[in-house]
Amino acid sequence: MWTQPEFNPQPTWYAVIRLLRWDKPTGRLILMIPALWAVSLAAQGTPPLPLVVVIVIGSLATSAAGCVVNDLWDRNIDPHVERTHNRPLASRTLSVKVGVVVALIAFGCAWVLSLYLNSLSFWLCVAAVPVIILYPLAKRVFPVPQLIMAIAWGFAVLISWSAVTERLEPATWLLWGATVLWALGFDTIYAIPDREDDQRLGVRSSARFFGPYTAYAVSACFAGTAVLLAILGGSLHLQPIFWLALGLSILVWTWQVYQLRQASLPQTAYAQLFQQNVGIGFLLLAGMIAGCLL
DSSP, rough: OOOOOOOOOOOHHHHHHHHTTTHHHHHHHHHHHHHHHHHHHHHTTTOOOHHHHHHHHHHHHHHHHHHHHHHHHHHTTTSSSTTTTTSSTTSSSSOOOHHHHHHHHHHHHHHHHTTSHHHHHHHHHHHHHHHHHHHHHHHHSSSSSHHHHHHHHHHHHHHHHHHHHHHHHHHHHHHHHHHHHHHHHHHHHHHHHGHHHHHTTTTTOOHHHHHHHHHHHHHHHHHHHHHHHHHHHHHOOOOOOHHHHHHHHHHHHHHHHHTTOTTTTOOOHHHHHHHHHHHHHHHHHHHHHHHHHH
């Protein structure tokens, strides 16, 4: 049982890096990917470089802010969870005051970048903030809090698409739905190792909610993602290379679900399956760009 955080003296600057999760790029990249999907498809494969830069930096700032807010809410829960007990706020390496200041700076950076965008995109950025802030609370009351996280992920699509077109189109919502289902699937995988700790602490999660049917739930999420991306590809008349990328992604997702159904899967395997989705995301991004241009 994890009841006492370990004290590991470290420079404050490095503790802040850890608080922002910049030492673990997987989570930052996996938020950036749907935003890049959206801006690439909305611009038919050739998005303006300045806009891409804004979206990349904006996704880094937003995900950083979300991580800090999450750790502020969970600073008294994380010390009792194996995976999170050494986080800077949980281990008291950083104070709550520092955490609040860092969160405000990250949100401030995202706000400055949002001023570059059009009015619709700006207000979508504003609408995303309450979802980001309240997601950690959902773990206390909502049986599938990963769905709230996935909806927050979906704002990356809405903001980035509208930044190009200044409107939301049917194709936008297809990509939004695919992103929400994909995020729900991979974040459910990420939550599986914490299931016992979450149950003991009374924290909700999709992995707890689906229980023995978790692999089937993840399978349904990935299948829904594939179907929506296929409809999207057809509606945008993407070229065959997109379909090749989608087909390869489906093969990897199928293998992942097969792995999840194995009773002897080690705890470390779930993080590896989660990380594989970054590769899948970039494979699909390459397929989308090439499918627009070739």
